Amino acid sequence: MSSNTSLDTAAATTFDVVALCQQARIASRQLAQMGEAEKNQLLLAMADALVAATPQILQQNQLDMQNAVANQLAEAMQDRLLLTSERIQSLAAAVRQIASLPDPVGQIRQLAPRPNGIQVGKMRIPLGVIAMIYEARPNVTADAGALCLKSGNAVILRGGREALNSSLAIAKVLQQVLVAHQVNPAAISVLPVPDRDVLLQLLQQEQYVDLVIPRGGEGLxxxxxxxxxxxxxxxxxGICHLFVDKAADFDKALALLLNGKTQRPGVCNALETLLVHADIADTFLPLAGAALQAKNVEIYSCERSLQHLPTAQAAAADQFDTEYLRLAMSVKVVDSFAAAVAHIEQHSSGHTEVICTQDISRAQRFIKQINSAVVMVxxxxxFSDGGELGLGAEIGISTSxxxxxxPMGLESLTTEKYIVIGDxxxxA
Amino acid sequence: MSSNTSLDTAAATTFDVVALCQQARIASRQLAQMGEAEKNQLLLAMADALVAATPQILQQNQLDMQNAVANQLAEAMQDRLLLTSERIQSLAAAVRQIASLPDPVGQIRQLAPRPNGIQVGKMRIPLGVIAMIYEARPNVTADAGALCLKSGNAVILRGGREALNSSLAIAKVLQQVLVAHQVNPAAISVLPVPDRDVLLQLLQQEQYVDLVIPRGGEGLxxxxxxxxxxxxxxxxxGICHLFVDKAADFDKALALLLNGKTQRPGVCNALETLLVHADIADTFLPLAGAALQAKNVEIYSCERSLQHLPTAQAAAADQFDTEYLRLAMSVKVVDSFAAAVAHIEQHSSGHTEVICTQDISRAQRFIKQINSAVVMVxxxxxFSDGGELGLGAEIGISTSxxxxxxPMGLESLTTEKYIVIGDxxxxA
Structure with missing residues (x-):
């Protein structure tokens, strides 16, 4: 985010955030009334249009890439920023996938009569206007636009400034499809001024915007x-825990450990902490240590684990609150099931926790006692993401x-109203 | 609320809000693990204890009543404040009724296998710690305490200062039952210092409190x-609308109008605005006007309605945004169904809207197009309250x-976590 406040303020005064939000609110009324077939038709047309506009999108992406190089953006960020023909193809495929998901809007549940004969039920409706705040990832522009459209919401997209040209190019394609189908183009809009002051103004528009979804680093x-x-x-x-219980199957435990820590260490559902029941510490920890070492995972361990983990370093005081996002891991021996639960309660970020056990009673207790967003046996x-859990696509994840x-799919972009049918x- | 800031600040520094919230958080973990039978046993014991403690509660209520008289509190407020043996009986009955409601906690839905064999479902869990902010109504102390307990949440109750002695007396009874059953008494606590600064501190405890439910006037x-x-x-x-469509049954329309406006005009689900389709204005409005006049309802009407409503006054510019909360009503003729929807969209508070029509297509359109919290035909x-809609009891109502x-019942005090069972x- 820019720290050049005087420039930001100048830009903010020339761009009318309120008007953008008002337009989105108006568009949201039209979207809320659209049927599933109509929305799917739009999405499929958008997927085709994105592919057809590949040259124009790549041209704008080139501008972003040139700036990225000039500004010496980190290579990982440059890679996220880069679009290619293939990446635009998969972006279009994601939009088609969203078209194929069931539409939650209009679903009615629990319609039942009350003693006086009125029928009461709940009907799912869109939230209205969503503001999506994210970093320099042009693919989110198409993805979030499609998810909000499918769920009947208007969306205001505010991506990182490094991807602005790419995002505007993608949004332009989506808006052209909207206009061609007589839909208000304010249904999907990109905030064209990526300055902090404009973002601050956007975050004040409670009258027009129903929900803000930020996606990115903790600072954002x-x-x-x-x-x-x-x-x-x-x-x-995401400080995700794996608790290897005394009744664990070691083969499964090692597989879960390596997959959780090393398959993609930079994401929020990767493991950060291994808890091992004291009864199996001397047999399981040497196996775990060797397996982690073979994958070059740094180990920071509690005093009791150290004797079983020749390559480990002693854990510092804040180690168990650390999200490494790399090949590193905290390890701790716990005396009991209750101690494992207590450790998780204290250090969890509420994201995902896993128990490895063959004991059905202890599995049930873990599911009951741990109240993180995703609890696994x-x-x-x-597996803790929208796609793997069966949501089809994910707009974000909530740990509150x-x-x-x-993980939040289409249903999370809706709410339920009560409907009452009387005569x-x-x-009385 | 007190405006004596120096006094409030002094009180705030001597009372440790953070400790209270921390205790509530600790108690919430115990509550989250309690089964339905155990919670019901507690609630039934609380109901008995409230009745048994009638003399002590009435004694404390007398202190509040004496202060109320000394401070010349409005009579309606004094009436809400007053407890009697009968009122304590019905308070206990409400707690027993909450015991009889099904417990949402632990319910699992949509448990289904993914292609790789993991089972994914959602399990309902308590939110954690609720803060309830309300006015001088001692009955809310018992009601909210019971609803939060049944849903597995700890609650911090902060009622109006005028009812503080009564609330503390009621909470003391509830806490004695908790202690007698080895439950942490911080599960239900009353903020003993009703000052604004302490409330402000409470509202900052995001680390320990999950949700704030304010109940009372718009200012609060x-x-x-x-x-x-x-x-x-x-x-x-609650600016609730009744739209009498051109296809309305006039007898039903008049019954809905009178019941909605006059049965209890001071509450949020009472009607404030009558919209009448232009095609029936000259036949329906004289009937409506006479019926309202017979019940002494003041009428503020649009220019076109005035000719049909001899007793009406012309509506001022802001009249259609007015919540009267008394025997007064706005009336407007609308040219079409679409005009009625547009008027509601512009002036609705998102609470409750009603259409009166015999035309099934227009009824369906109204249900689809109006997205207030409760939409009725x-x-x-x-009927727009928790009891009438079948929730059993209501902790509050949300219009966002x-x-x-x-209306929010027990389920609104819970959320869902994902559970995943693998092997x-x-x-990959």
């Missing part, structure tokens, strides 16, 4: 939460319990 | 929303779409 999410008058989906970090923490908890009944 | 709710770092359930006002707006929308699966 905290900035958005601290400055928003609109409800914010919060997801600070004998499965890899890496309000409105949504865990003239009045209250 | 706005103060809480503006000053809270914790998510707040919002419900500002041929039923009185007065996040987390909960409409050693890892991600």
């Amino acid at each position: 999410i905290r900035f958005v939460s601290d400055n928003s008058r609109i409800p914010v989906i919060q997801h600070y970090k 004998n499965a890899s923490s890496r 319990k309000l409105h949504a908890y865990g 003239g009944q009045v209250r | 709710i706005r103060f809480v929303s503006d000053n809270s770092r914790i998510p707040v359930i919002q419900h500002y006002k 041929n039923a009185s707006s007065r 779409k996040l987390h909960a929308y409409g 050693g699966q890892v991600r």
